[in-house]
Amino acid sequence: TLLQVDPRKRPTIHTLVENIEDLAIGNDIGLNEPLTFLFNTNETTSSTNPTTSAPAGNPSAASARAPVAGNNPSSNAGVSSYIPSSIKGLNTSGKSWMKSIIDTSSKVINEGVQQVKQTLATNVPTNFTAGTSSTAGGHHHHHFEVDLSYITSKVIVMATPRDNPSELSGRQSAELIRDLLDTKHPQSYMLFSLDQHNRGHQSYRKELFHNRVIDLPLCDEKYSPRLVDLLCFCHNISSFLLESSSNTAVLHCSDGRNQIAYGTCALIAYHGIFQQVDHIVRYYESRRCAHPFLTLSQKRYIQYLCDLSCGIIEKPHFNELILKTINLSPVPLFNRERNGCRPFVDVFNQDHKKIFSTYQEPNKLRVFCATDGVCLIPLNIPFNGDLTIHVSHAPVGLSLQAHDGGIRICELTINSNFCTLNHSELSYSRYELDGIDQTEKYPPSFRLTLDTISSKKISTTD
Structure with missing residues (x-):
C-alpha cells in the first residue's frame, strides 16, 4: 500500500x-x-x-517460574514471595503464547459443531438457531446466542453459559459451548469462572465440562479492585497456559462484560504486551467488539501492571504508608452559591469496610471557597494494601446519621504499592477519577493529590 x-x-x-x-x-x-x-x-x-x-529494579528481567498461589490470599505478605518472580518469569516465557495475539482469532470455531455459524472473523457473537417445537406454519425456532470471542489464540472470553437457556431468554447453552470447546480444544481447555458465587447456585454443572472448571472470582465494577486478587488471578491463569502449548483458558462472567474485560486486560498488562492501558482497552474492544466499561480505578490497577511488567516502576515494596493529606485543587464548586464546597472524606479498607471518616455536623465542617485555591484535608491514616476514598460535599441540613447522603465529589481506589520509595505523591486529574458526573462543578485543571509517607520514615524520625 x-x-x-x-x-x-x-x-x-x-x-x-x-x-x-x-x-x-x-x-x-x-x-x-x-x-x-x-x-x-x-x-x-x-x-x-x-x-x-538487568537492573535490580526491573521486574521484567528473566527468573525462575514461581509456584501457583492460592485463589484467596489473605495478606500482602503471602503475595510478596511470588509477585516479583512471577512478573519476571512469565513476562518472558509468557510471550511465547501471547505473541499470537493478533493472528488466529478469525480462524477457529467453524469445524465440528454444525449448528454454530462462524462469524468470529469479525468477532461478532455467533448465533445458533435450532428448530424444536412445531407450530401451525411448520417449526418454531429457539434462538440461542453463543457469546464467545477469541481475545488471543489461547484466551477465550464469554458470558457464563446456562444449563437451561430456554428458561432465560438470550442466554447461551452450556451443552453447545461444551461441544464447541471439546471440538476445537479437546482435553486442553479450562474454564475460569470470574463470577461471585454468593448469588445462590451455579448456572451450570461443572461435570458438564468434564470438571475442567476453576472458580477464580474477580470483583465487578460495583466493588473496588484488589491488587492481591488481580495478581493471583493473572499468575494462576498464566501458570495454566504455560503448562502446555495447547492449553486454552476460557474466562466467563455472568453478563460477559466487566469482569472478563478487567481480568483479560490485566492479563495482557501482566505480560508487558502493551505499555499503556488505553492501548490494551482498544485492542480488547477490537477483539470482543464490545466496550469493556472499566472503571477508572480498574484502569489504574491495569496500568500499574503495565508499569510493573515493563520495568517502568519499582518492584512492590509492601511497606505500610501513612496517608497524610488529600488536596483538591482548584476548589470544586458544590454549594448553592457555586463558589466552594464543604468536603468530607470516607475511607474504606480492602474488605470494603469503612475505617475512617472526617465527617461532622455540616455547621462544623469547614467551607472552602474558590479564593482559597485548594482544599487541604488532613487524614494521617496508616494503610498497607488497597484503600478506597470517597470525597463528598455536605449540604446544609445533612444529619450526622444520614451523612452517606452527601453529594459525591469524586472517588478512587489506590494501593500502597502505587507509591514508590522515590515518589510518595499520587496525583490524578478529574478524567482519572470515578464518581464525577457534573463536570461544570469542577475547574478545568481540577486534580486530587494524595500525600503519603512511609511509616518507617516516621519511626526513624521519632
Missing part, C-alpha cells in the same frame, strides 16, 4: 505505527529492546541484553 503514486492513498503514519506494533508483537520483538540478531555471536551486549544482566 506504500507504493501508491497518489500520496493521498498512502497509509497515515498512525496506521504504519500500528502495523509495526502488530508485527513486533507477532514476532516477539520488543520495540524498546536492541535487535540482538544484528550482532555477531561473539559480540558482547551485556549492557543491554536483558538475558545477561
Whole structure:
C-alpha cells in the first residue's frame, strides 16, 4: 500500500505505527529492546541484553517460574514471595503464547459443531438457531446466542453459559459451548469462572465440562479492585497456559462484560504486551467488539501492571504508608452559591469496610471557597494494601446519621504499592477519577493529590 503514486492513498503514519506494533508483537520483538540478531555471536551486549544482566529494579528481567498461589490470599505478605518472580518469569516465557495475539482469532470455531455459524472473523457473537417445537406454519425456532470471542489464540472470553437457556431468554447453552470447546480444544481447555458465587447456585454443572472448571472470582465494577486478587488471578491463569502449548483458558462472567474485560486486560498488562492501558482497552474492544466499561480505578490497577511488567516502576515494596493529606485543587464548586464546597472524606479498607471518616455536623465542617485555591484535608491514616476514598460535599441540613447522603465529589481506589520509595505523591486529574458526573462543578485543571509517607520514615524520625 506504500507504493501508491497518489500520496493521498498512502497509509497515515498512525496506521504504519500500528502495523509495526502488530508485527513486533507477532514476532516477539520488543520495540524498546536492541535487535540482538544484528550482532555477531561473539559480540558482547551485556549492557543491554536483558538475558545477561538487568537492573535490580526491573521486574521484567528473566527468573525462575514461581509456584501457583492460592485463589484467596489473605495478606500482602503471602503475595510478596511470588509477585516479583512471577512478573519476571512469565513476562518472558509468557510471550511465547501471547505473541499470537493478533493472528488466529478469525480462524477457529467453524469445524465440528454444525449448528454454530462462524462469524468470529469479525468477532461478532455467533448465533445458533435450532428448530424444536412445531407450530401451525411448520417449526418454531429457539434462538440461542453463543457469546464467545477469541481475545488471543489461547484466551477465550464469554458470558457464563446456562444449563437451561430456554428458561432465560438470550442466554447461551452450556451443552453447545461444551461441544464447541471439546471440538476445537479437546482435553486442553479450562474454564475460569470470574463470577461471585454468593448469588445462590451455579448456572451450570461443572461435570458438564468434564470438571475442567476453576472458580477464580474477580470483583465487578460495583466493588473496588484488589491488587492481591488481580495478581493471583493473572499468575494462576498464566501458570495454566504455560503448562502446555495447547492449553486454552476460557474466562466467563455472568453478563460477559466487566469482569472478563478487567481480568483479560490485566492479563495482557501482566505480560508487558502493551505499555499503556488505553492501548490494551482498544485492542480488547477490537477483539470482543464490545466496550469493556472499566472503571477508572480498574484502569489504574491495569496500568500499574503495565508499569510493573515493563520495568517502568519499582518492584512492590509492601511497606505500610501513612496517608497524610488529600488536596483538591482548584476548589470544586458544590454549594448553592457555586463558589466552594464543604468536603468530607470516607475511607474504606480492602474488605470494603469503612475505617475512617472526617465527617461532622455540616455547621462544623469547614467551607472552602474558590479564593482559597485548594482544599487541604488532613487524614494521617496508616494503610498497607488497597484503600478506597470517597470525597463528598455536605449540604446544609445533612444529619450526622444520614451523612452517606452527601453529594459525591469524586472517588478512587489506590494501593500502597502505587507509591514508590522515590515518589510518595499520587496525583490524578478529574478524567482519572470515578464518581464525577457534573463536570461544570469542577475547574478545568481540577486534580486530587494524595500525600503519603512511609511509616518507617516516621519511626526513624521519632
